[in-house]
Amino acid sequence: MRNFLDGLYASCAWLAGLSMIGVLAMVLLSIVSRQMGFSAPGVDAYAGYAMAGAGFFALAATLQRNEHIRVTLVLGMLKGKAHKALDVAALLIATLLSAFLAFYSARLVWQSWLYEDISVGIDATPLWIPQIPMAIGTAVFCIAFVDRLLVTLLTRHEPAHREIGHHE
Numbered sequence: 001m002r003n004f005l006d007g008l009y010a011s012c013a014w015l016a017g018l019s020m021i022g023v024l025a026m027v028l029l030s031i032v033s034r035q036m037g038f039s040a041p042g043v044d045a046y047a048g049y050a051m052a053g054a055g056f057f058a059l060a061a062t063l064q065r066n067e068h069i070r071v072t073l074v075l076g077m078l079k080g081k082a083h084k085a086l087d088v089a090a091l092l093i094a095t096l097l098s099a100f101l102a103f104y105s106a107r108l109v110w111q112s113w114l115y116e117d118i119s120v121g122i123d124a125t126p127l128w129i130p131q132i133p134m135a136i137g138t139a140v141f142c143i144a145f146v147d148r149l150l151v152t153l154l155t156r157h158e159p160a161h162r163e164i165g166h167h168e
Helices: 002-036 043-064 073-077 080-114 128-154
Strands: none
Touching: 002 043, 002 128, 043 128, 073 080, 080 128
């Protein structure tokens, strides 16, 4: 199971990287089209879609690498069971919030498809298409929080958390 989850997080990280390449491609296309005198309608919208996809796809991998910003002022003062209890409580809240985010992101995709919503720009893209990375990214983010919560619950020692500026 660990290999599967790590592969899932890595796959999403790769998709985030590909999304960033998509942003670059759209920006370059926009620049080249202006310089060459032809129109490339919708590239700004597609660059935005790719940027959003990159952010959502990167959530789970960033969490697993302890690279999310985390306020550890109170947690750092606690030891033993109190430390673990607060850590579990924070992870439980984050898991619930990420589950809501994943649910409503998937619901938004479904509703956009059902009502045939399209973008207001010249590209008239069906909105469910660029919303899919958000739904996938938030679902995998929720899985990553469940993973982190279970690992924290099942380990006896205090989990190691990186401080800002500390790199392994």
